[in-house]
Amino acid sequence: MAFTYFFRDSQTLELLLEQALPSLRGQAFIRIWDAGCAHGPEPFTLAMLLREVMSDFVFRNVRIHASDIDTQFGPQIAAGIYPEQEVKRIPEPIRRRYFRPAGAPGHVQVVDEIREKVTFVQHDLLSLKPIREDFSVAVCKNVLLHFDEAERRRVFGMFHESLRPGGFLATEHTQKMPQPLQALFEPLASYAQVFRRLDGPEARAVAHAPHSLPRASTVPQGLKRSHA
Numbered sequence: 128m129a130f131t132y133f134f135r136d137s138q139t140l141e142l143l144l145e146q147a148l149p150s151l152r153g154q155a156f157i158r159i160w161d162a163g164c165a166h167g168p169e170p171f172t173l174a175m176l177l178r179e180v181m182s183d184f185v186f187r188n189v190r191i192h193a194s195d196i197d198t199q200f201g202p203q204i205a206a207g208i209y210p211e212q213e214v215k216r217i218p219e220p221i222r223r224r225y226f227r228p229a230g231a232p233g234h235v236q237v238v239d240e241i242r243e244k245v246t247f248v249q250h251d252l253l254s255l256k257p258i259r260e261d262f263s264v265a266v267c268k269n270v271l272l273h274f275d276e277a278e279r280r281r282v283f284g285m286f287h288e289s290l291r292p293g294g295f296l297a298t299e300h301t302q303k304m305p306q307p308l309q310a311l312f313e314p315l316a317s318y319a320q321v322f323r324r325l326d327g328p329e330a331r332a333v334a335h336a337p338h339s340l341p342r343a344s345t346v347p348q349g350l351k352r353s354h355a
């Protein structure tokens with residue numbers, strides 16, 4: 128199972144949502160893509176963080192599409208069921224609000240209001256085909272580090288395509304935006320990798336210039352994956 132946990136790097140996720148919130152409030156459909164979601168703690172964390180800051184009225188518009196190349200999310204994860212061990216580090220008030228005892232001993236279940244927001248789907252980022260093209264927010268953390276430079280550029284290009292104009296993207300702190308793609312995304316903080324999609328003439332030129340987004344390696348896509 129991939130390494131991940133609930134509320135991992137919540138500082139970046141909170142910054143992302145704080146930046147995105149003013150525009151999300153006016154959207155009838157708030158679609159969020161969590162790419163490389165492992166067995167689900169990150170997308171459920173996003174739903175909980177959103178629930179904390181959104182009114183009932185706005186939160187009902189949220190849909191989180193959680194994807195991973197591995198189908199680590201069996202029916203138990205789709206049902207939001209985790210061993211107690213996995214949630215013990217979550218601050219008590221949050222744990223009380225968003226988890227309840229599950230049928231199985233030693234397990235807890237994410238409450239329906241949060242669980243219903245997250246849909247899991249298998250998807251290979253190196254297919255370079257976004258799962259939709261109208262996301263308000265995309266999160267891809269601790270995945271890109273396993274790709275080579277050319278693949279990373281193309282995957283960043285794909286995230287640009289997957290977002291609505293002005294949409295937001297977050298990666299992990301150590302993931303720098305490749306220089307040729309800096310016209311596609313505006314950084315929103317110096318201490319976190321949180322970006323807003325740009326759509327000016329410069330961004331259009333980069334997005335449509337294949338030389339700026341070198342082709343991914345020739346390894347067949349189905350065989351290329353990380354073992355994070």
Ligand SMILES: C[S@@+](CC[C@H](N)C(=O)[O-])C[C@H]1O[C@@H](n2cnc3c(N)ncnc32)[C@H](O)[C@@H]1O
Nearest residue numbers: 129131163165195196251252268269270353355
């Ligand atoms: C370390 S986990 C990151 C989980 C979560 N995003 C986090 O930051 O805690 C990396 C995940 O990336 C997934 N992954 C690796 N290569 C991928 C690919 N080509 N397409 C989609 N997901 C991939 C792995 O299966 C794994 O679940």
